[in-house]
Amino acid sequence: MKANDLLPIGDLARRTGLSVSAIRFYEEKGLVEPHRTAGNQRRFLRSDIRRLSFILIAQKLGLSLSEIEEALAGLPQGRTPNAADWKRISGEVKKRIDAQIAALEKVREDLDGCIGCGCLSLKKCALYNAGDKWGEGGSGPRVLR
């Protein structure tokens, strides 16, 4: 192994498929903390490739960056998230997915009922009322997440 295993941001971008600007953005959000050269350029550890991959995957599973940050908080910078970490974090993720699927299945059911009745009677419609339960926590009516 070479002594100087530090990667400039462009290399990291190429390795992860992320854009350079996205990586800088993640740094700003505290998701990675690269070293700097004397000339102020970022130098990343090899393990950051994994760290960023992890972020990508978690994101695809529907976690927001701040949730990912939280999940990652236990991992020291410079350590690759290992199987145990992954297990811990993915357990959380699995719960969310299950909940999402359950919610969608309920909608589908209600929708079947509504197709029959075509009621759209607000306050009575099962769909509408079901919606209210998950439509919380944001500004105004929101999309299923």
Added chain:
Amino acid sequence: MKANDLLPIGDLARRTGLSVSAIRFYEEKGLVEPHRTAGNQRRFLRSDIRRLSFILIAQKLGLSLSEIEEALAGLPQGRTPNAADWKRISGEVKKRIDAQIAALEKVREDLDGCIGCGCLSLKKCALYNAGDKWGEGGSGPRVLR
């Protein structure tokens, strides 16, 4: 029935649970087209209560406002969406829901595999690659929808 069945925006807001500002916003987006009084105040038809309820429900099912506008395009202003309309539109919606559930189920499956392996090996991980298929169509990595 009273001759003048026109509702001011506040009444409509109360009836639908929407905020006044949201209704104005929807008008701006072309989703409702109220009449105006001589003094420039909005006056809505009773049928707009249903129209807005419809928007709310469609939104909860994951349609964007522009998609809803499209769906609503066939309905003349002033006519309540009836059972046939609802059937037509909800058919579309059902397809989306099925697709969403299928996608989530696939993720859950992959996740189960990954919990075992803990690999996180980018480019090889089923999860990562599965993600790529739906991560399209936006800027940067995106959330499951």
Added chain:
DNA sequence: ATGCAACCTCAAGCTAAGTTGAGGTCAAGC
């Protein structure tokens, strides 16, 4: 005929997850 709640417009702000651009610096090869 007057008081005041409800209405009006327009502009700016919010969140998420970045991108884009301007203007400037660094580092590596020739």
Added chain:
DNA sequence: GCTTGACCTCAACTTAGCTTGAGGTTGCAT
């Protein structure tokens, strides 16, 4: 030792779906 591509910062812009605020007008009840 100079050129060139990769890097730097900072600010502004993007989309969606609204909210908030300022400053002004309307319309209904008394």
